[in-house]
Amino acid sequence: MTSPATGAVVTARRPLAFITGASSGIGQALAWRMGQAGYDLALVARRGETLQAWRLSQGMDESRCRIYAADVSDIEQIVAAARSCIARQGLPDVVVANAGISIGMDTAVRGDLDVMARIYATNNLGLAATFHPFVAPMRERGSGRLVGIASVAGIRGLPGSAAYCSSKAAAISYCESLRVELRRSGVRVVTISPGFIDTPLTRSNRYAMPFLMQPSDFADRALKAIEAGDSHRIIPWQMAWVARLLRLLPNGLFDRATSGRARKAREGE
Template sequence: MSGLVYITGASSGIGQALALQYYRAGWRLGLVARRTSDLQLWAQTQDLTPARYAIYGADVCDVAAITAAGQACIAAQGLPDVVIANAGISVGIDSAIFDDLEVMRRVYATNNIGLAATFQPFITPMLQRGSGALVGIASVAGIRGLPGHAAYCSSKAAVISYCESLRGECRPYGVKVVTIAPGYIDTPLTRENRYSMPFLMQPEDFAARAFQVVNEGASFRVIPWQMGLVARLLRLLPNALFDRLLAGRPRKHRQAE
């Protein structure tokens, strides 16, 4: 299978790895990033054929800009077969600190409203066509709340629930909604973490597995599978035991740190 894939957050990390995975599989690319010059340089470095990709500049926090990017993709390249809402941020917060409430707002604006706005231009055309896949990148961190991760964990829990709701709405029309929850992936978002990261994956390994998951049309998948087992165990732990296990765990860096 090959076609057109549209990916947000394509200038680094998971998004960049997904773009290269799809390109090597013969797909055309619609790539979205704030830093379009960086993305263009990367495309040239990788010797991507210009006729097989297009770059759209948009910040997913800007609803007007990201929906316009989706509409521009449809006009220039056609309706994608796969849309991957990958753009996201991870910042630690302390809810006792007033300034961190604004950080939390920005996390939600990116990880949640930005994801919904990414999908919005494509939903009705896909439903009318009767095919397509909308892929939301969540996180294992959305399974349970971790100290210092209140904004990120809650935003990714919302991604999981949002995609589940959307899946029920789209299923009768032949459009798939796929939720992928990465574990720890070696990206700029994770390299400053000050705690252990079990089963750390390289972005290209994650992208290869995610590509398979989307092609299979799975509704929800944790990558790697080992983190899926860990996530199930964490979900089953009684609160008292879960809290004791996390006592003293290093917290995510706050923006001010």
Template sequence: MSRLVFITGGSSGIGQALASHALAQGWRVVLVARRKEALLAWVQQQPAAQHIAVYAADVRDPQAMAAVGRECIAEHGLPDVVIANAGISVGIDSADFEDLQVLRETLETNVLGMAASFHPFLALMRERRAGTLVGIGSVAAIRGLPGHGAYCASKAAVLAYCESLRGECRSFGVRVLTLSPGYVDTPLTRGNPYPMPFLMTPEAFARSAWRAIERGDSYRVIPWPMAVVARLLRLLPNALFDRIFSGRPRKPRRGR
């Protein structure tokens, strides 16, 4: 039987590109998203639609994700790869009380949602002594950008969480890979009011992502020039970093 990948956030952007690449390589695909109608509409357009299964769930709901995981295993088997891709990106201003809810939703989606996506499969992968868990981070985890505190904080947490999980899983033969995209042309980035160097298509990201998965990498920044930029940003003294980015246009806030 062909290999199976479980992907959250499959209703658009990176999730669909990862699924398309997997299908082209002969994988079976399980897609999860809140918007089942959008998933089904996309699946119906795929030549390999018979190899795609669709479930509706909110990654912020651990019970719902546990139920979806059980259904996936019962109906399709234990995945070889689980990609926790679901995420949101919204600007915040902590002086605005309403934006604290945006912060909560971002952390619940990007961090708790990742753990909830991995949870149903982790014990069985350890028992099988094989499997790969893939967390989608971001280069935004490297430094905190003004107005982007929710997203930057959530992706910094993703990097730390995946690193911790990698150490926990190593002796069981389960791999954990953290992928940190730069700017990818998706609905999350199209409203950004600032330059996005090395902007790549979701399809280009998916090709590089799958190469990292197949190689058994533990961490990869995509595209590679963004890794250089990230290292340089990390080395900048705080005073210089603050001066450069203090006047930068900010990520749009919800309803603004």
């Protein structure tokens, strides 16, 4: 592009996406898709060396893709990574709080309460801590996308998944609250609830997974939802209909339909 005032060539700034949980699964697929769409990337994961190896394998130059090692369940670590991103790469256009864990639990087992605490620390506090450093500067700029990755599992509680389902229900409500708070600021809050995606997170599931998607297909649809600024998108669309039916199902019918369902594996199983 040429400056009309000076005639000099001006290079347009590429949009920047900050993505947590980018070392595998949904996060990695979305990072690849956004990179292909012209975004610069700020990628976060506990396993920074794994991300570096992936960046090199994809031929991504460090000028386009920077890696930040941080555990989102540690508030100070993820806040520090976010501030480092702003200092090194500028304020992102899109922040995707994707990092999450899914482990089955049994409330009768004392150790599983510690599992529940870890899930909430990652899936809920980690979500808010990821957004925190960006809210004020995005509001001041008057633009941005804050994207929370929730789950269809947040629609109703499933046996053996009390911690995960409740954490994702909380993520949906949290993002909705933040969306209303930021209304008219220019900052859009987008909630994306995946159904079953073929990732390491789902491969240990011991029950049927209807409408199972490949991560690349999910990433294509998620990027469209992000750029459209959707308030809440369930992917794939078939799971959106399942979610609507689950909401309408009376408790008695829901209980009978799910009581014999295989439980999510607990830690160590």
